[in-house]
Amino acid sequence: MTELTxxxxxxxxxxxxxxxxxxxxxxxxxxxxxxxxFRITDGxxxxxxxxxVIDTPLAESGIVGTAVGLAFxxxxxxxxxxxxxxxxxxxxxxxxxxxxxxxxxxxxVKMPITIRIPWAGGIGAAExxxxxxxxxxxxxxxxxxxxxxxxxxxxxxxxxxxASDDPVVFFEPKRLYHHKGEVDLEAPLADAPPxxxxxxxxxxxxxxxxxxxxxxxxxxQAAEAAEDEGVALEVIDLRSLSPVDYDSIAASVxxxxxxxxxxxxxxxxxxxxxxxxxxTELCFEYLESPPLRVTGHDVPYPPAKLEKYHLPxxxxxxxxVDRVMDxxxxxTGADA
Amino acid sequence: xxxxxxPIADTAQDLELSERILAPxxxxxxNDRLDPFVTDVDAAQLRALHRDMVILRRIDAEGVALQxxxxxxxxxxxxxxxxxxxxxxxxxxxxxxVFPSYRxxxxxxxxxxxxxxxxxMWRGEEGAAYDPAALRVAPLxxxxxxxxxxxxxxxxxxxxxxxxxxxxxxxxxxxxxQGDVNEAMIFAASYQAPVVFVCQNNxxxxxxxxxxxxxxxxxxxxxxxxxxxxxVDGNDVLACLAAMRWALDHARSGKxxxxxxxxxxxMGPHTTADDPTRYRDEAELESWRRRDPITRLExxxxxxxxxxxxxxxxxxxxxxxxxxEMRATCxxxxxxxxxxxxxxxxxxxxxxLERQRDEYAxxxxxxxxxx
Numbered sequence: 237m238t239e240l241t242x243x244x245x246x247x248x249x250x251x252x253x254x255x256x257x258x259x260x261x262x263x264x265x266x267x268x269x270x271x272x273x274f275r276i277t278d279g280x281x282x283x284x285x286x287x288x289v290i291d292t293p294l295a296e297s298g299i300v301g302t303a304v305g306l307a308f309x310x311x312x313x314x315x316x317x318x319x320x321x322x323x324x325x326x327x328x329x330x331x332x333x334x335x336x337x338x339x340x341x342x343x344x345v346k347m348p349i350t351i352r353i354p355w356a357g358g359i360g361a362a363e364x365x366x367x368x369x370x371x372x373x374x375x376x377x378x379x380x381x382x383x384x385x386x387x388x389x390x391x392x393x394x395x396x397x398x399a400s401d402d403p404v405v406f407f408e409p410k411r412l413y414h415h416k417g418e419v420d421l422e423a424p425l426a427d428a429p430p431x432x433x434x435x436x437x438x439x440x441x442x443x444x445x446x447x448x449x450x451x452x453x454x455x456x457q458a459a460e461a462a463e464d465e466g467v468a469l470e471v472i473d474l475r476s477l478s479p480v481d482y483d484s485i486a487a488s489v490x491x492x493x494x495x496x497x498x499x500x501x502x503x504x505x506x507x508x509x510x511x512x513x514x515x516t517e518l519c520f521e522y523l524e525s526p527p528l529r530v531t532g533h534d535v536p537y538p539p540a541k542l543e544k545y546h547l548p549x550x551x552x553x554x555x556x557v558d559r560v561m562d563x564x565x566x567x568t569g570a571d572a
Numbered sequence: 573x574x575x576x577x578x579p580i581a582d583t584a585q586d587l588e589l590s591e592r593i594l595a596p597x598x599x600x601x602x603n604d605r606l607d608p609f610v611t612d613v614d615a616a617q618l619r620a621l622h623r624d625m626v627i628l629r630r631i632d633a634e635g636v637a638l639q640x641x642x643x644x645x646x647x648x649x650x651x652x653x654x655x656x657x658x659x660x661x662x663x664x665x666x667x668x669x670v671f672p673s674y675r676x677x678x679x680x681x682x683x684x685x686x687x688x689x690x691x692x693m694w695r696g697e698e699g700a701a702y703d704p705a706a707l708r709v710a711p712l713x714x715x716x717x718x719x720x721x722x723x724x725x726x727x728x729x730x731x732x733x734x735x736x737x738x739x740x741x742x743x744x745x746x747x748x749x750q751g752d753v754n755e756a757m758i759f760a761a762s763y764q765a766p767v768v769f770v771c772q773n774n775x776x777x778x779x780x781x782x783x784x785x786x787x788x789x790x791x792x793x794x795x796x797x798x799x800x801x802x803x804v805d806g807n808d809v810l811a812c813l814a815a816m817r818w819a820l821d822h823a824r825s826g827k828x829x830x831x832x833x834x835x836x837x838x839m840g841p842h843t844t845a846d847d848p849t850r851y852r853d854e855a856e857l858e859s860w861r862r863r864d865p866i867t868r869l870e871x872x873x874x875x876x877x878x879x880x881x882x883x884x885x886x887x888x889x890x891x892x893x894x895x896x897e898m899r900a901t902c903x904x905x906x907x908x909x910x911x912x913x914x915x916x917x918x919x920x921x922x923x924x925l926e927r928q929r930d931e932y933a934x935x936x937x938x939x940x941x942x943x
């Protein structure tokens with residue numbers, strides 16, 4: 237085992253994927269000499285050369301569209317979108333081409349493209365640098381969507397995404413880039429849990445908390461705080477947002493009967509709504525209370541000084557836990 | 573020799589100001605830029621190009637007829653653009669790879685399309701009309717200009733492998749306004765990718781004349797991106813063949829991308845759902861009838877004594893045979909079963925979609941036994 241930051245684990249995953257398969261090529265802005273603005277591709281230009289670590293013009297649709305052409309030629313392009321808020325110019329190529337070409341051609345043309353996106357807020361960034369656009373992609377048939385939460389998962393999931401014959405939109409929680417964790421760099425990829433599975437990161441019996449990305453850490457903090465009050469939260473890291481692993485979720489909900497779904501993204505028509513709808517369909521008779529969402533507000537991502545009022549924190553998760561457990565909570569007075 | 577852009581400011585006379593070998597009346601004119609690329613083209617080859625164009629026009633007419641008879645949901649006619657499509661596509665090597673828009677019936681014909689390939693997508697049976705690997709043509713692209721970037725990416729792969737192939741992309745004058753097309757030109761130039769851009773300026777993007785897209789000859793934009801270009805009479809099949817050979821030579825020899833603007837005219841509607849009488853004059857249409865690519869080549873061949881009755885008869889019979897087979901194949905198509913709607917979304921199992929498929933299968937099965 238090796239202790240790595242999440243950022244270094246991603247770099248190690250890219251390096252290993254490029255060593256494993258010469259068809260893996262990287263495209264993005266500033267990923268060469270600079271090593272990417274977050275240094276995720278640091279050192280890869282030296283090892284693999286400019287033909288495989290390609291600094292691109294500043295045009296996101298161009299980057300993804302070029303990756304599509306490389307995939308037609310049999311390559312496995314890995315694209316870096318510099319920041320979450322910069323993916324929108326590439327939206328048409330992702331939704332109309334990357335996602336649909338396999339279906340359009342009945343599998344004759346494969347799109348094994350990984351679209352890496354440094355993602356979400358909490359770092360005091362400028363506008364367009366803290367977005368959570370994952371629901372757009374989870375809503376799009378033909379894409380797989382992955383969100384990682386720790387170095388070990390980052391290392392494995394990125395290699396799995398690159399090895400997949402399907403396109404994967406791969407979300408990297410940028411506020412965890414410098415968080416450290418143990419990574420087994422030698423473990424065979426075949427032994428890793430499949431990309432589409434959720435993971436129970438903390439077992440509990442009272443409330444199932446479903447989340448992903450950087451919010452997994454927040455949920456774990458909430459679980460520790462709840463334990464002090466004698467409440468046992470089961471925290472599940474969804475890991476995959478398309479598909480969502482409803483087998484694992486349903487198993488937990490049947491045990492706890494109470495559900496809180498948390499994400500940074502805004503609420504309306506978001507992933508939490510979809511997850512709760514499915515949980516309700518699958519587990520209605522097991523539910524003891526209405527499932528709740530803890531999300532960013534339905535506002536554009538706010539200026540940095542205000543983001544702490546937008547991002548769900550452990551207290552907002554605990555308040556939702558109180559509500560689903562019918563304990564006194566923030567709205568108790570209003571309800572009365 | 574490497575032809576350069578012909579800068580032109582007068583878009584009203586653009587066809588007359590394009591490079592050509594055959595004048596609209598079929599007389600041959602000397603062209604220092606283009607002639608060297610077609611010195612090998614003899615009467616037999618010219619007759620073959622004529623045959624291609626006649627067959628293509630027949631295929632196109634059959635497509636329109638099938639749509640009018642309710643057999644196709646839509647058809648995008650290419651009448652008038654035969655010389656552009658046949659001339660450029662016949663210059664390709666078999667291993668070159670084409671990224672077309674949706675109007676490239678002549679290009680897929682030249683790449684060996686089977687009769688069903690023309691109609692499978694427009695009938696709504698399949699998302700892609702043909703097997704891309706078989707024709708070395710990407711699926712017809714409906715998003716305007718998106719395919720140009722795919723060609724550049726494919727060309728990067730060619731370049732990476734030091735292969736001698738060229739990626740070719742076709743698009744229209746309307747597409748030149750798209751960001752993707754401009755980004756494709758930037759990427760192609762930055763990496764000196766072996767890609768050829770073929771802009772078919774057919775003067776109309778549905779109802780919008782080309783002047784809405786560009787106030788400068790489209791070929792004139794390419795040098796600003798660092799890409800040499802040529803503006804060619806798109807109704808002169810010999811000029812199109814020559815220009816494409818120049819462009820392919822340029823790209824294949826490692827000199828980077830090349831760009832052709834073929835100035836032609838969309839004689840029909842944008843698609844069978846369009847009504848061009850609402851936005852363009854009969855007089856304009858008539859002026860382009862006099863520049864017809866097929867009658868132009870026929871006039872030339874007739875003057876040289878190479879347009880034999882035998883050739884004309886064989887060509888007409890071949891065209892009728894293709895159209896007949898196209899119609900029969902179209903009418904004989906069997907729509908896939910209901911659960912095929914789920915096929916091919918993913919290459920690997922997706923639990924969410926599998927759940928939906930299972931539920932729908934159970935729903936369908938619930939009707940079994942009812943009559």
